[in-house]
Amino acid sequence: MNIVLLSGGSGKRLWPLSNDIRSKQFIKIFKKRDGSYESMVQRIYRQIRSVDENAKITIATSRAQVSSIHNQLGDQVGISVEPCRRDTFPAIALASVYLAEVEGVSQEESVVVCPVDPYVEEDYFRALKALERQADKEEANLILMGIQPAYPSEKYGYIIPADREAISKVLAFREKPDAKTAKEYIDHGGALWNGGVFAYKLKYILCKAHEMMDFRDYQDLLDRFETMPKISFDYAVVEKESSIQVMRFPGQWKDLGTWNTLTEAMEEECVGDGVMDDSCENVHIINELGLPVLAMGLKDVVISASPDGILVSDKHQSSYMKPLVDELDRQIMFAEKSWGSFRILDVGTESLTIKVTLNPGHRMNYHSHLNRDEVWVVIQGTGQAITDSVYREIGVGDIVTMKAGCRHTVTAYSELQLIEVQLGREISKNDKQKYPFD
Amino acid sequence: MNIVLLSGGSGKRLWPLSNDIRSKQFIKIFKKRDGSYESMVQRIYRQIRSVDENAKITIATSRAQVSSIHNQLGDQVGISVEPCRRDTFPAIALASVYLAEVEGVSQEESVVVCPVDPYVEEDYFRALKALERQADKEEANLILMGIQPAYPSEKYGYIIPADREAISKVLAFREKPDAKTAKEYIDHGGALWNGGVFAYKLKYILCKAHEMMDFRDYQDLLDRFETMPKISFDYAVVEKESSIQVMRFPGQWKDLGTWNTLTEAMEEECVGDGVMDDSCENVHIINELGLPVLAMGLKDVVISASPDGILVSDKHQSSYMKPLVDELDRQIMFAEKSWGSFRILDVGTESLTIKVTLNPGHRMNYHSHLNRDEVWVVIQGTGQAITDSVYREIGVGDIVTMKAGCRHTVTAYSELQLIEVQLGREISKNDKQKYPFD
Numbered sequence: 001m002n003i004v005l006l007s008g009g010s011g012k013r014l015w016p017l018s019n020d021i022r023s024k025q026f027i028k029i030f031k032k033r034d035g036s037y038e039s040m041v042q043r044i045y046r047q048i049r050s051v052d053e054n055a056k057i058t059i060a061t062s063r064a065q066v067s068s069i070h071n072q073l074g075d076q077v078g079i080s081v082e083p084c085r086r087d088t089f090p091a092i093a094l095a096s097v098y099l100a101e102v103e104g105v106s107q108e109e110s111v112v113v114c115p116v117d118p119y120v121e122e123d124y125f126r127a128l129k130a131l132e133r134q135a136d137k138e139e140a141n142l143i144l145m146g147i148q149p150a151y152p153s154e155k156y157g158y159i160i161p162a163d164r165e166a167i168s169k170v171l172a173f174r175e176k177p178d179a180k181t182a183k184e185y186i187d188h189g190g191a192l193w194n195g196g197v198f199a200y201k202l203k204y205i206l207c208k209a210h211e212m213m214d215f216r217d218y219q220d221l222l223d224r225f226e227t228m229p230k231i232s233f234d235y236a237v238v239e240k241e242s243s244i245q246v247m248r249f250p251g252q253w254k255d256l257g258t259w260n261t262l263t264e265a266m267e268e269e270c271v272g273d274g275v276m277d278d279s280c281e282n283v284h285i286i287n288e289l290g291l292p293v294l295a296m297g298l299k300d301v302v303i304s305a306s307p308d309g310i311l312v313s314d315k316h317q318s319s320y321m322k323p324l325v326d327e328l329d330r331q332i333m334f335a336e337k338s339w340g341s342f343r344i345l346d347v348g349t350e351s352l353t354i355k356v357t358l359n360p361g362h363r364m365n366y367h368s369h370l371n372r373d374e375v376w377v378v379i380q381g382t383g384q385a386i387t388d389s390v391y392r393e394i395g396v397g398d399i400v401t402m403k404a405g406c407r408h409t410v411t412a413y414s415e416l417q418l419i420e421v422q423l424g425r426e427i428s429k430n431d432k433q434k435y436p437f438d
Numbered sequence: 439m440n441i442v443l444l445s446g447g448s449g450k451r452l453w454p455l456s457n458d459i460r461s462k463q464f465i466k467i468f469k470k471r472d473g474s475y476e477s478m479v480q481r482i483y484r485q486i487r488s489v490d491e492n493a494k495i496t497i498a499t500s501r502a503q504v505s506s507i508h509n510q511l512g513d514q515v516g517i518s519v520e521p522c523r524r525d526t527f528p529a530i531a532l533a534s535v536y537l538a539e540v541e542g543v544s545q546e547e548s549v550v551v552c553p554v555d556p557y558v559e560e561d562y563f564r565a566l567k568a569l570e571r572q573a574d575k576e577e578a579n580l581i582l583m584g585i586q587p588a589y590p591s592e593k594y595g596y597i598i599p600a601d602r603e604a605i606s607k608v609l610a611f612r613e614k615p616d617a618k619t620a621k622e623y624i625d626h627g628g629a630l631w632n633g634g635v636f637a638y639k640l641k642y643i644l645c646k647a648h649e650m651m652d653f654r655d656y657q658d659l660l661d662r663f664e665t666m667p668k669i670s671f672d673y674a675v676v677e678k679e680s681s682i683q684v685m686r687f688p689g690q691w692k693d694l695g696t697w698n699t700l701t702e703a704m705e706e707e708c709v710g711d712g713v714m715d716d717s718c719e720n721v722h723i724i725n726e727l728g729l730p731v732l733a734m735g736l737k738d739v740v741i742s743a744s745p746d747g748i749l750v751s752d753k754h755q756s757s758y759m760k761p762l763v764d765e766l767d768r769q770i771m772f773a774e775k776s777w778g779s780f781r782i783l784d785v786g787t788e789s790l791t792i793k794v795t796l797n798p799g800h801r802m803n804y805h806s807h808l809n810r811d812e813v814w815v816v817i818q819g820t821g822q823a824i825t826d827s828v829y830r831e832i833g834v835g836d837i838v839t840m841k842a843g844c845r846h847t848v849t850a851y852s853e854l855q856l857i858e859v860q861l862g863r864e865i866s867k868n869d870k871q872k873y874p875f876d
Contacts, residue, residue: 351834
């Protein structure tokens with residue numbers, strides 16, 4: 001199965017666990033059988049592999065997420081990186097051209113596209129395979145998955161099928177109706193939720209892409225991506241296509257876009273360090289800080305704490321957080337990188353103290369800073385530091401000093417933890433010159 | 439006026455802002471006119487000084503609070519330090535002997551004793567002076583302040599006066615009645631709250647002290663303090679004394695023992711970095727962390743965050759927190775010391791990273807550690823470090839390394855901030871040998 005996972009925007013409605021560089025799909029919130037936790041993207045990746053171990057999985061995403069994807073899924077997953085955000089049609093077109101040219105997928109093969117963030121079980125992935133087989137038949141240009149509505153939601157678009165068969169022709173689409181209208185659609189028309197899941201033959205979308213966008217090949221599309229139209233796949237393709245089928249999916253499907261829905265999908269009331277008293281009802285704690293959270297006498301509340309901030313919200317009310325979070329707009333205190341992660345420990349007037357963790361075998365870029373000195377104190381592990389082309393083995397207690405301008409990097413032998421103290425009047429993440437290795 | 443402020447225990451009902459070494463009276467939570475914040479002890483000290491600039495103020499407290507008192511009030515305040523906790527009678531006796539012997543107060547002078555933690559206005563301090571003048575008259579051995587009840591509380595003891603005059607003889611005491619009984623006491627007997635405020639001639643308590651405890655002088659009492667009876671002042675003196683008057687106080691008096699009452703006394707909904715949406719009602723945020731708190735859709739909730747933890751509680755429910763906090767029982771992440779403060783930034787497997795702030799002109803003890811190496815990186819200010827008798831001027835960017843066993847200290851010229859990285863397998867605050875200066 002060729003599957004393209006659309007890994008979307010930053011998900012500010014799940015602040016403080018998602019931010020501009022760490023999106024909700026990377027939050028480790030779902031408990032696995034072995035007691036450890038996995039993220040949405042890790043969960044869906046594992047689920048696809050368990051249904052089809054040879055699936056060719058490609059993640060369509062922005063540059064900002066590439067580090068997190070490598071950190072969480074390793075280097076084997078395909079990534080179609082959008083140079084900038086251009087809505088879903090250019091994104092899906094780019095991923096399709098990537099599959100054809102970079103991954104060498106035949107134009108006669110089918111491709112399944114689905115969002116990375118629904119909370120689903122294995123039957124969903126078996127349905128994706130059925131979707132692929134249906135696309136193989138070429139009875140229609142596009143095969144949609146229609147999700148059997150759990151209730152007449154106002155949040156989703158609806159697909160109106162021609163009949164109530166497992167697979168039927170699509171009569172029409174309806175965008176987010178009010179609850180009463182939604183109920184009518186469902187009761188009288190057998191309407192289905194549109195979860196943004198569909199399959200097509202690769203040649204179909206390649207053809208559409210060339211019809212609507214001017215480019216020669218993958219590299220050319222990448223180079224000119226910024227000039228492509230901002231247009232959704234629904235608008236560009238689905239609404240104009242007459243040959244569409246919908247395949248009914250009656251299983252569990254939850255959209256995890258808000259704290260309200262996300263906490264419903266959590267197995268445990270508390271992830272991380274937290275205690276609640278007996279008088280708490282329907283309270284969830286998700287705590288990434290090294291401090292305990294104590295909750296008392298609360299009802300329908302989510303508490304979420306990360307190095308970026310602390311949310312305490314009525315669960316329903318939390319879906320309105322976006323404008324408030326936009327106002328907060330501050331330094332990102334934690335980030336996962338391809339080589340490991342960092343956490344800001346202290347922001348001084350002319351200093352910044354950071355804990356850097358490098359995964360074994362990884363190294364950061366070889367780089368220098370114009371306007372700041374840096375000091376590393378090794379607190380765990382061993383590795384090799386390079387400063388101005390001088391190699392040096394380092395271990396716990398070793399100190400590396402780097403004046404402004406000094407080129408430096410470090411490679412981890414075992415998991416390496418450094419306390420990095422940055423010193424200068426103008427400390428900025430943009431003050432970074434990268435160099436090739438000597 | 440001689441005034442003894444009783445500065446009591448750790449106040450775990452105000453976790454996470456109070457803990458075993460920082461008590462509630464030191465939380466900076468009250469906004470001053472200039473926009474800065476002051477603590478209970480700073481507020482009451484300032485208020486006393488504004489009514490009587492020559493007041494001799496003595497704080498009766500435990501050893502654990504001495505650093506915080508010096509940090510917040512400077513070195514001029516008198517402190518009667520109890521070598522261990524022995525309840526209020528030995529504490530008041532010790533403070534009285536301290537006044538007589540150390541401060542040279544005449545036995546004929548009057549002394550006013552009151553707790554450090556009520557939330558009161560200036561009329562309260564004028565009432566304290568009136569209490570002192572009444573004690574001067576020697577019409578009775580003990581003059582109590584009787585607080586006009588705001589409501590029939592079940593939390594306080596009651597004083598039953600002989601009549602409804604401003605000053606009257608005391609007929610009886612009643613310990614924490616139920617609300618109905620309290621209402622009867624107030625309606626029919628003109629009962630008053632006992633707020634633990636009273637005045638006496640110094641000679642009276644000195645005499646009582648020698649009657650009930652075996653000691654020669656102040657030093658002897660200190661030395662033998664641990665063997666003294668654990669007995670309350672009420673039980674040892676008040677309940678046995680027949681010559682007692684009560685003076686009515688009709689002004690504002692609030693006990694700030696729980697988050698419920700403390701937040702009532704706060705002028706602002708939010709101290710520290712916090713945002714709440716319009717749907718919040720009667721919500722308070724007290725945030726000492728360098729992270730924003732976002733509150734949405736909450737009612738009657740207090741959110742309090744400090745380096746020790748995060749509390750989110752229904753305000754009324756918060757008064758039951760003590761057993762839950764006792765369970766948390768963990769490393770103290772922030773502390774004020776006589777020389778400044780420290781904050782734990784990161785706890786590693788074999789490392790501890792701390793931010794140390796030294797106030798100008800102050801220095802830490804000259805000390806060494808058996809089982810850990812330390813590294814200092816200066817991030818702000820200038821000072822002088824001493825390592826194994828070697829003196830060295832230090833400033834921003836300087837690094838000081840101290841192997842286990844190395845004697846070290848640092849003096850701040852200006853406010854000095856250090857990132858201290860401790861490295862070792864057995865890092866413990868008890869691993870500290872102090873030395874006199876060379």
